[in-house]
Amino acid sequence: MSKRRNAWIANYASMLALLCVFIIGSLALMNVGVHVYKNIVENNAENFRLRASLSYMATKVRQYDAVDTISVQEEEGVPMLVFQEELEGATYLTKIYCYDGNMMELFQEEGLEHDLNDGFEIMELDDLQIEQQGNQILLTAMDGGKKESLTLSLRSANSGTE
Numbered sequence: 001m002s003k004r005r006n007a008w009i010a011n012y013a014s015m016l017a018l019l020c021v022f023i024i025g026s027l028a029l030m031n032v033g034v035h036v037y038k039n040i041v042e043n044n045a046e047n048f049r050l051r052a053s054l055s056y057m058a059t060k061v062r063q064y065d066a067v068d069t070i071s072v073q074e075e076e077g078v079p080m081l082v083f084q085e086e087l088e089g090a091t092y093l094t095k096i097y098c099y100d101g102n103m104m105e106l107f108q109e110e111g112l113e114h115d116l117n118d119g120f121e122i123m124e125l126d127d128l129q130i131e132q133q134g135n136q137i138l139l140t141a142m143d144g145g146k147k148e149s150l151t152l153s154l155r156s157a158n159s160g161t162e
Helices: 002-064 155-159
Strands: 070-075 078-087 090-099 102-109 120-124 127-133 136-143 146-153
Touching: 002 078, 002 090, 002 120, 002 136, 002 146, 070 127, 078 127, 090 127
Parallel strands: none
Antiparallel strands: 070 078, 078 090, 090 102, 102 120, 127 136, 136 146
16 A cells, blocks of 8 residues: 555656646746847837837928928037928927937927927937938937937928929
């Protein structure tokens, strides 16, 4: 009888050991899966911010693309994409720039004083470089160590008309 009991204990112990190995392996695999999923989500969020910020500025450029309405300026060392428009006899400026980890937009009447933090926060973005070379505007957005660039050609510069 003791041989049967020892055999039963050995079978029970081996099944328990096999079950424990399966459980530990499953938990380890799940842990790896969670980290992979987290990295994918973070990368997608960074890519979304980069592409959405560039798309937002490209849409603004297309909306305002007329002679002498778009310029690149710098205030306090911060490059800005500036759009000018006439509304009810007054000139208004829309400025898009990156400040304090956010892409910002400021709409104001020309000549008014403002601080860089007065703008409306559009989205989180580490840095934004804006350059104008002739009739092209070069936009480079940086977020989380990643970088995306976009070159826009102003149609109004080619046509010479509004």
